[in-house]
Amino acid sequence: MKTRVVFFGSSDFSVPILASLIGQFSVVAVITQPDRQKGRGKILQISQVKEAALAYHIPVFQPARLSADALLPDLRKLNADFFVVAAYGKILPAWLLNLPKFGCVNVHASLLPRWRGASPIQAVILAGEKKTGVTIMLMDEGLDTGQILAQKEIPVSPVETHGSLSAKLSQLGADFLVETLTQILGGIITPVPQNHEEATYCGLIRKEDGRLDFNLSAEELERRIRAHHPWPGSYFEWNGEILKVHSAEITDSKTLAPLERGIRDKFPAVGTASWDLLLRKVQVPGKNLISGADFLNGARAWVYK
16 A cells, blocks of 8 residues: 655645655645735636646645644545645644654755745855755754754755756755655654754745845845846836846946946946946836846936936
């Protein structure tokens, strides 16, 4: 009889991890967050996690709250060996943690105890760190404080965005999650407590975090642009509109005062607290993403207004 798994996940990060479980174990249910309204038309959309579950005819639960009264009878009937959690978006209460035979296993996108919390991938980029990885841990009632089952490390390239790094870490977690669960079943893995004194934390990323403040250094701004791509995106106000910045480059000179606009190598540039920041790819409201050079062709007011 195949090992029975209930999967908790909500974001795109969760999808490869769910797929790896479906290939090896019996995923008896998927618990994900409720469908959300998206876009200007407020169209109700389902997540990729739900799409994957439905494609494999796996029952889907979408509770607004993790209420024992509503969920406990159904979850008990599932008789799960493991609960596996990957970017679910909610903290599991104690009554859930105690249900599965072998416990709740979390796939966390950092090298714990570093970057506990909701935005570890962004935090690594914002901090300018050279390495990160995935931690598979046994969950307890704390915030990412459980014992470590396995970790794998990868380098962080200087051009990594949240989107690109998330995809790498998701696949990394998917690749060795099955191995880790198999080792638990075989009794050949020993959980290791975290060193709580070395813990660092990161919070939720909000839409307003994408606003660029050119009183900061070019180094910090460039990292913010990468950490917030594709969401919430980076932007600033120009000519009465919101100009989105998809990628930028730190120059080797300081010719502009903070917030002052200029042109460098045929690209728009903005002064910061350190070096000038060159805007490689931008987007104006209602238009497609374009290069900074193409943007200047239709933005004569960039330096004159």
